[in-house]
Amino acid sequence: MVKSCQGMVVWLAVVGSVLPVQSAVSARAGTHFVSNATPGQLPKTVAPLAYAIDLIPDLKTLNLRGHESVRIMLAAPTDTLVLNQAGLKLAAATVDGIAARVTQDETRQTATFQLLQPLKAGEHTLVVDYTGPILQTPNGIYYNDYTDHAGQRRRMLVTQFEVADARRMFPGWDEPSFKVRFTLSVTLPDDLVPLSNMPVATAVPAGEGLRRTTFQTTPRMSTYLLALVAGHLASSGGRADGTPVRTYAPAGQEADGTYATQSAVRILPYYNSYFGVRYPLPKLDMIAIPGNYEAGAMENWGAITFIDDAVLYNPQHSAPATKERVFLVVAHEMAHQWSGDLVTMAWWNDLWLNEGFATWMETHALDRFNPTWEIWPRQHEDRERAMAQDALPTTHPIQHPIHDISEASSAFDSISYQKGSQVIRMLESWLGQDTFRAGMQRYMKAHAYGNATSEDLWSALSAVSGRNVGAVARTFTEQPGIPLVQVARRCVAGHSVLTLRQERFTIHDPFPQPLVWQVPVVAGGPGLPLRRAVLGKEPVSLSFPGCRQAITVNAGENGYYRAQYDASGLAALRTGFARLGAAERANVLGDQFALFEAGRAPLSEYLSFLAVLPVTGERSTAVWQEALTHLLQIDRMERDTPSSAAFRAFARSVLAPAFARLGWEENKGEALPESMLRPQIISALATLNDPNVIAEGLKRFDAWQRHPASLPSALVGPVAGIAGQYGSSADFDALVRLLRQAPDTEGRLRLFAALARTHDPEQVVRAATLATDGSIPNGRIVRALAQLARESEQPEAVWRIVLARQAVIRQRLTPGGQAVLLPAVAAQSADPAIGAALMADSASRASTGARHEARQAEEQIAQTAELTRRTHVAVADWLATLAASPATAPEAMRAFLERLPPRAP
Numbered sequence: 001m002v003k004s005c006q007g008m009v010v011w012l013a014v015v016g017s018v019l020p021v022q023s024a025v026s027a028r029a030g031t032h033f034v035s036n037a038t039p040g041q042l043p044k045t046v047a048p049l050a051y052a053i054d055l056i057p058d059l060k061t062l063n064l065r066g067h068e069s070v071r072i073m074l075a076a077p078t079d080t081l082v083l084n085q086a087g088l089k090l091a092a093a094t095v096d097g098i099a100a101r102v103t104q105d106e107t108r109q110t111a112t113f114q115l116l117q118p119l120k121a122g123e124h125t126l127v128v129d130y131t132g133p134i135l136q137t138p139n140g141i142y143y144n145d146y147t148d149h150a151g152q153r154r155r156m157l158v159t160q161f162e163v164a165d166a167r168r169m170f171p172g173w174d175e176p177s178f179k180v181r182f183t184l185s186v187t188l189p190d191d192l193v194p195l196s197n198m199p200v201a202t203a204v205p206a207g208e209g210l211r212r213t214t215f216q217t218t219p220r221m222s223t224y225l226l227a228l229v230a231g232h233l234a235s236s237g238g239r240a241d242g243t244p245v246r247t248y249a250p251a252g253q254e255a256d257g258t259y260a261t262q263s264a265v266r267i268l269p270y271y272n273s274y275f276g277v278r279y280p281l282p283k284l285d286m287i288a289i290p291g292n293y294e295a296g297a298m299e300n301w302g303a304i305t306f307i308d309d310a311v312l313y314n315p316q317h318s319a320p321a322t323k324e325r326v327f328l329v330v331a332h333e334m335a336h337q338w339s340g341d342l343v344t345m346a347w348w349n350d351l352w353l354n355e356g357f358a359t360w361m362e363t364h365a366l367d368r369f370n371p372t373w374e375i376w377p378r379q380h381e382d383r384e385r386a387m388a389q390d391a392l393p394t395t396h397p398i399q400h401p402i403h404d405i406s407e408a409s410s411a412f413d414s415i416s417y418q419k420g421s422q423v424i425r426m427l428e429s430w431l432g433q434d435t436f437r438a439g440m441q442r443y444m445k446a447h448a449y450g451n452a453t454s455e456d457l458w459s460a461l462s463a464v465s466g467r468n469v470g471a472v473a474r475t476f477t478e479q480p481g482i483p484l485v486q487v488a489r490r491c492v493a494g495h496s497v498l499t500l501r502q503e504r505f506t507i508h509d510p511f512p513q514p515l516v517w518q519v520p521v522v523a524g525g526p527g528l529p530l531r532r533a534v535l536g537k538e539p540v541s542l543s544f545p546g547c548r549q550a551i552t553v554n555a556g557e558n559g560y561y562r563a564q565y566d567a568s569g570l571a572a573l574r575t576g577f578a579r580l581g582a583a584e585r586a587n588v589l590g591d592q593f594a595l596f597e598a599g600r601a602p603l604s605e606y607l608s609f610l611a612v613l614p615v616t617g618e619r620s621t622a623v624w625q626e627a628l629t630h631l632l633q634i635d636r637m638e639r640d641t642p643s644s645a646a647f648r649a650f651a652r653s654v655l656a657p658a659f660a661r662l663g664w665e666e667n668k669g670e671a672l673p674e675s676m677l678r679p680q681i682i683s684a685l686a687t688l689n690d691p692n693v694i695a696e697g698l699k700r701f702d703a704w705q706r707h708p709a710s711l712p713s714a715l716v717g718p719v720a721g722i723a724g725q726y727g728s729s730a731d732f733d734a735l736v737r738l739l740r741q742a743p744d745t746e747g748r749l750r751l752f753a754a755l756a757r758t759h760d761p762e763q764v765v766r767a768a769t770l771a772t773d774g775s776i777p778n779g780r781i782v783r784a785l786a787q788l789a790r791e792s793e794q795p796e797a798v799w800r801i802v803l804a805r806q807a808v809i810r811q812r813l814t815p816g817g818q819a820v821l822l823p824a825v826a827a828q829s830a831d832p833a834i835g836a837a838l839m840a841d842s843a844s845r846a847s848t849g850a851r852h853e854a855r856q857a858e859e860q861i862a863q864t865a866e867l868t869r870r871t872h873v874a875v876a877d878w879l880a881t882l883a884a885s886p887a888t889a890p891e892a893m894r895a896f897l898e899r900l901p902p903r904a905p
Contacts, residue, residue, distance in 0.1 A: 084167040084174035088132040140168025149252035156231035166223035227300030240268035256312035276441030294779030299336030309746035320675035335361035348408035356420015377622035386418035406849030429558035430520035491547035508863040550576030582620035603874035621673035697722030720754035789828035823857035835861040
């Protein structure tokens with residue numbers, strides 16, 4: 001993410017001025033990239049120019065031998081070199097042929113080379129011989145054991161270097177601002193297919209069934225983007241704009257990579273045009289890693305790696321959602337080939353420049369090539385995920401100080417990804433698509449093969465737009481939280497005049513810091529013109545013809561802010577709800593529930609909007625997904641209360657018309673969003689104790705066991721889930737057997753999700769064991785345990801299991817996975833005692849990243865506990881009000897009231 005000494009011009013381009021930075025410091029907001037001002041652990045007075053790395057991995061003993069030669073540039077005389085290593089044993093080192101004394105610090109993950117005489121400023125050569133382990137956990141250089149489709153046990157060599165694990169394969173300057181060229185050689189068994197960022201330059205026999213492969217030299221790039229994968233692989237291939245594109249998978253599964261290849265072939269020319277810079281590498285490989293993989297995918301330049309269920313799609317076996325996921329993940333990682341790889345953030349405080357942009361761009365690409373998939377309205381889910389975190393006291397700005405690599409790992413969250421994406425979406429909406437694109441092209445060309453900061457992006461966008469983009473954007477990236485736009489509406493001379501004011505929106509925050517944003521607002525409604533304004537500290541008024549129309553102040557849901565309407569505005573929205581666009585309907589629903597969470601509105605207002613959905617024949621998947629999310633959230637909070645049965649009856653009445661339309665079987669010609677919605681509706685109705693859905697699900701599960709072809713792949717998830725929650729012990733045993741026999745990650749994770757729905761305490765223990773005994777990929781253990789805690793509705797039991805077994809579980813986890821293990825499980829609970837136990841556990845103090853994760857989980861527990869108490873009261877009061885005045889209820893509510901079960905005493 002590279003250098004001969006072509007004079008000091010190269011050196012200055014790489015390093016700038018040469019003041020040392022001995023330790024990580026706070027990110028300086030609002031500054032352009034300057035190397036010596038970039039945070040980091042290593043001194044900036046020394047920088048690598050090029051690496052030549054020669055590796056001999058032994059996949060039987062799981063040991064690695066390495067030899068590297070690094071050309072370095074010194075800005076000033078020194079007798080000491082400091083670089084990164086982790087877990088390696090540096091046997092010998094020389095600088096310009098003279099031996100250096102080596103000391104290693106495993107706590108700081110550094111190696112120090114002490115020289116007898118100071119080196120002069122200028123270019124030198126460091127040579128190091130070393131050994132190290134090939135890890136079991138999916139970080140650094142590691143091995144991945146799997147069973148192929150022929151039933152053979154296979155072993156694959158994989159690398160995963162982000163955030164800072166390149167240092168586990170070779171000693172080096174393992175920070176993103178040190179961009180250099182790499183020439184990589186590797187000696188491996190000759191039956192393995194070796195892959196790296198660049199094509200093979202040479203491959204020669206190395207004796208005893210071995211082959212030494214040397215890859216072409218890379219462009220300048222950061223260490224975390226280097227890749228090496230070797231295994232029994234085969235590929236499907238294509239070509240796009242002259243670039244070979246291939247998807248590699250374990251041999252026998254290569255056909256399942258065809259859809260990913262086809263998607264990439266469509267996307268690449270679009271990205272070449274969009275970014276104004278052609279894809280600069282001679283090939284693009286996408287590589288499926290079967291199971292042992294922690295990320296969803298990794299944007300290694302020219303050699304993107306994926307967990308297999310994010311890149312392999314088989315229409316006979318995959319769920320409909322997998323088809324969309326593969327396209328999105330491919331589009332995301334390909335966007336990184338420009339934003340992240342060609343232009344790299346200077347330090348991890350600007351991670352969002354990589355991840356927020358790629359998350360936004362994946363949606364752009366999917367909408368361009370699959371416009372019937374309703375992807376922009378369904379981005380509502382991402383918005384809600386980001387805002388759920390951003391409203392709490394433990395949130396952080398998009399750009400925030402990253403002091404060490406453990407803290408950098410914790411920055412891979414909804415703020416960097418989803419909020420970052422939503423802010424970019426808002427800026428594009430404000431500036432216009434063509435202007436925003438012109439700014440991105442300017443930014444890419446100016447910083448190609450180098451590093452950049454957020455300020456560099458704002459400068460490019462400002463230059464092409466003629467607006468002070470940074471003044472608006474910084475209020476969203478350099479301060480935490482969410483603006484709340486308060487909307488007061490009045491009728492004046494036949495016009496609706498909306499007066500907008502802003503304040504900060506928070507949840508469970510007794511002492512919120514008062515903040516002011518520059519909020520680009522776009523308001524409108526059916527048949528009305530759009531009105532635009534930037535809302536700052538002072539109120540803004542907007543006028544629309546007519547006094548009764550539904551008007552929203554977040555048209556298209558393109559803005560990152562909540563909105564609260566006064567009584568007249570809310571009444572107009574309720575009356576005209578069905579005429580709003582799908583994005584606006586989802587937006588109104590999401591904001592109304594969030595206002596209840598914040599104590600700013602009664603729950604009844606949200607529920608009254610839900611009651612409209614069956615009356616108006618709601619068809620949008622985006623709207624139904626919003627409704628499902630919060631109906632099921634309320635249902636979990638209502639567990640074991642006197643109002644639970646009545647609330648479930650209401651929720652079933654809301655969902656019943658949608659289920660009647662979708663049914664159990666796919667309708668000919670239906671769009672993909674409906675194919676994805678069907679299993680979600682079925683699963684929700686089963687959770688809500690719909691007897692007919694449960695009976696049919698168990699019937700289909702029984703038939704599926706006898707005749708596997710009887711169940712469409714789209715229904716395997718919901719039907720297996722019904723068996724996991726409501727089936728017999730024999731059904732649970734069958735699910736365990738099917739999980740162990742599943743040939744791929746998608747199948748194993750889908751079946752574990754079904755097992756996680758059990759409410760039987762003994763089965764919860766068995767499921768927890770399955771999550772940690774190798775049945776689930778190492779990189780998915782934490783997610784599986786959190787899923788079990790949530791879906792079983794027994795988070796306290798799962799917490800106790802994990803506490804008792806954490807020493808064993810941690811052996812399978814990366815450092816990042818260890819930091820989130822306990823917080824991920826604890827956060828599913830509403831018991832403050834678990835929050836206290838989490839904070840008291842020594843693992844929660846193991847690193848700055850672990851402390852951050854623990855604090856967030858503790859805050860989530862407290863917020864859930866407080867919201868649960870309020871929900872119990874709100875649901876009971878709402879049901880009592882309806883029962884007392886049924887005649888005043890909407891039509892759908894009256895039908896529900898007629899079927900209302902007696903309330904428990």
